[in-house]
Amino acid sequence: MTGKYTAHQLAMELGVSDSTVSRALSGKGRIGDERSREIVKIARERGLIPSSAVQKRTGNIGIVLPVDAWDGAAFFLECMEGIVNSLVLGGYDILLCMAAENDIKPVKRLVESKKADAYIMLRALEEDKQIKYLSSIGKPCVLIGSCDMDVAQIDSNHISSGRDLTMYLLAHGLKNIVYLGGKSTYVVNQARLRGYFEAYERLGMTCNRKMVFQDVITTGQIQYIVEEFRVKQVDCVLCGDDLICSRVLQALMLNGLRVPEDMAVASLNNSSFLDHYTPQITAVEISAKDLGTAAGQQIVKMLKGKENNSRHLLSYNLLLRGSTRGK
Template sequence: MSRPTIAAVARAAGVSVASVSRVLNGLPATGEMTERVRRAVQELGYVPDARARSLKVGRTFQLTLAVADVGNPVYVTMMRAVEEVVSAAGYRLVVTTTGRDVVDEVALVRGMARGYADGLVISPLRVDDDLIKSIRECEVPVVVAGNVPARAGVDTVRANSPKGIRLAVDHLVARGRRRIAFLNGPADTVPGTARAKGFADALKAHDLHPAATAEAADFTFPAGRAAAPRLPAAGKLDAVICANDLLAVGVMHELAANGLRVPEDVAVVGMDDSELAEQSFPPLTSVNLGSAERGRRAAELLLARIEDSTRTPRRIVVQPSLSVRRSTP
């Protein structure tokens, strides 16, 4: 059987070949036209010739998402949201890691000049002037899922982490917890800096002092278990807020290993509200930082930037919410 052609798709959809091309290339089209073309593509099993398409329009129709840790559930959620948006526009998504060093992040951005993708969504752990410079000079559009200075002149989507910490502290105080500790990831990272400041400000608003603060080596489950012994014993604290869910679950495992109960002895709150929060035992109260919404908005900004490189950069802030589960009373 011969391979379906774009002309066959046009005939099946009852539209012109140009209209099919517009839809497949992710260009503006009416909802009705888009639906007719997509239905015809599915019925015929049409697969575009990616090589010919790329040569014709000067695009790879491939986009890159770069995150610090592809195994972190929050990045998996973000990846799914980005992929849903870009695939609907006719792009493939390639996921890669930035590495934990800003030098690796810079190298990744500069590597975009090799032309293997039409744009990049990057979620950097660390930001410095070299990274900002490389983003500004990048030969393809870049959207940052994170916080960079406004002077970078780049589209950004970030979470309001300080407000999220405030929601967690307010919740614990309302439940009668006063001796609250904070377990952060590396403080020199973008999320580490924002969440540390948020914790200090939230306690000050309640006229409280931290029961303790500790810094894990990374934002991972093993790092959470390893850092937990640096927190005070139960009785000297009655709650712990952790900078993400992986750290929080690590802390809960360490508490259980020492015969302590969550939440009876120590309440625990995480951040990200990932799938892990619902799967942990007990289920983890966690701050939802809108990872899916951030991924979706970042993908939309990238597609808009690809179509119009002159548009004014946007800075979007996604607001948090608190998902209360059994790890807090």
């Protein structure tokens, strides 16, 4: 063979695109291990690149966690259990990256260190800079959550579950419902609130938007709202997540309000945080561990070239319990 052998010639010889060859040689592509090894092997035989120029797989998966992940949120603990179990079975180790909302510096440091083959993100914000950055680097990424960017996504249908639980409450005579939601910039909270509104629309009922509170974060906020319940003749409080629900139950107790005799309570997310309350809490059951397991399995498949940036929705269950009965 005369002349300098090029990547384009290699692509022609193997019957693949130039971009496939480029991804295999850089180690940054979403192609299977077997195909990548074949391209690298022939590239070496043809003298296209020296062995040192081929980036090898690290065997690590980068996990991007919010800095507040351990601040009382059972979701992240249970989710990480599923991720770790599935990645260990797939032969991978994990690297944790703790990052504040929309701060891409820690994420960028991890990517530029070239210590990870792929990435899993555990929260989606409206206009999320971290997801936007990771979706642009050419490596497999999985989001546990939903967004409109080009990354694989593992989630549950929070609009549907929010609608179903709200319709159940309304159908059982709980008309004066207060909705307490978390940060309004979180995509999951936006979806749950949308489901709440859709329930009223489907039943042909009018929703009193003055009874909807978003960005409820602190115990003090919840205590203040609960103190107003008697004045507003509230008969049910629907909590956006398990942490809010736990704090609401404590505030009701401090104000001498019984569940469900004086106030029905339900949560749009169940967790171990709610297990010790009596009566048991009506809630949406979404397995955070299953979400983590599915995300880990998805990233392993993507690294093997067996999966693309698809979106998978896991099922949920309504746990209809004593906290909304017999009021």
